[in-house]
Amino acid sequence: MTRVNYHLHSTYSVDGKGTMDAMCAAAVRAGFTEICFTEHLDFDRGDKDYGFFDDRAYSAGIAEARARCAGRLTVRKGLEFDFRRAYGTEVGEVLAPMEFDFVLGSVHAAAGYPIYRLPDGVPADLDVRELLAEYFAEVEALAGSGWCHAIGHFDYVYKQLPALVAPRRDAWYWREVERILRLCIGGGVAIEVNSRHLLDRGLGLAADGEILARYRALGGRLLTAGTDAHRPSDIADGFAEAEKAIREAGFTAVTGYERGRPYDVPLDA
Numbered sequence: 001m002t003r004v005n006y007h008l009h010s011t012y013s014v015d016g017k018g019t020m021d022a023m024c025a026a027a028v029r030a031g032f033t034e035i036c037f038t039e040h041l042d043f044d045r046g047d048k049d050y051g052f053f054d055d056r057a058y059s060a061g062i063a064e065a066r067a068r069c070a071g072r073l074t075v076r077k078g079l080e081f082d083f084r085r086a087y088g089t090e091v092g093e094v095l096a097p098m099e100f101d102f103v104l105g106s107v108h109a110a111a112g113y114p115i116y117r118l119p120d121g122v123p124a125d126l127d128v129r130e131l132l133a134e135y136f137a138e139v140e141a142l143a144g145s146g147w148c149h150a151i152g153h154f155d156y157v158y159k160q161l162p163a164l165v166a167p168r169r170d171a172w173y174w175r176e177v178e179r180i181l182r183l184c185i186g187g188g189v190a191i192e193v194n195s196r197h198l199l200d201r202g203l204g205l206a207a208d209g210e211i212l213a214r215y216r217a218l219g220g221r222l223l224t225a226g227t228d229a230h231r232p233s234d235i236a237d238g239f240a241e242a243e244k245a246i247r248e249a250g251f252t253a254v255t256g257y258e259r260g261r262p263y264d265v266p267l268d269a
């Protein structure tokens, strides 16, 4: 069985708790044959990540990891950039001179809410519909930006608040989701299946099985899978569940990337 993990952070991300070496060793132990580091690149000047990303050091780290893992593990150089429409053209300008195998674009905040913090405490006055509408508006802009190969953890609001969002998956919700999925399909943008904190914190898979089935029905074929692990012990968390959802939605392969070029990785190769 093929096991490729396209969402991992090492100490080249400010919140990474494992060195690249330790993450690679854990990946080999967990049976992965190919991994892609997706270190954070942040544009929010108030965020602790701002200015931390160092492409030169990261590139050197990737070269060392490739040499160490040769013949055992394929190591891709990827990125996860934080997206907000408010950042304007800065994202594209910063990305332009850098080279990656794979670039993941992720929306982590919308309508003034840091979505990543919501599982720790939902504000009493949170308007879930408004948050979803603003989140979808951000993702729509991201999908049309031309800056990423894949949309990270779509829908992130559902992932972080599955119990609150599940009952709101009404006709409006699916219209919004399918509009963005069509935009991704038309633009050759993949969607990601992200299993972070699925098991240890009960968060949702994103994209989950329902979104995957609709994506496939609309003609979507580009799909990446990752655990979003930030420490070696989390390297495979939720990966089996992600793979199950991918298979149940009818996919027989996931997508890998080399220098931006997508290729099929059959699930049963």
Ligand SMILES: [Zn+2]
Residues within 6 Å of the ligand: 080, 106, 108, 152, 153
């Ligand atoms: Zn993320």
Ligand SMILES: [Zn+2]
Residues within 6 Å of the ligand: 007, 009, 038, 080, 228
């Ligand atoms: Zn991540």
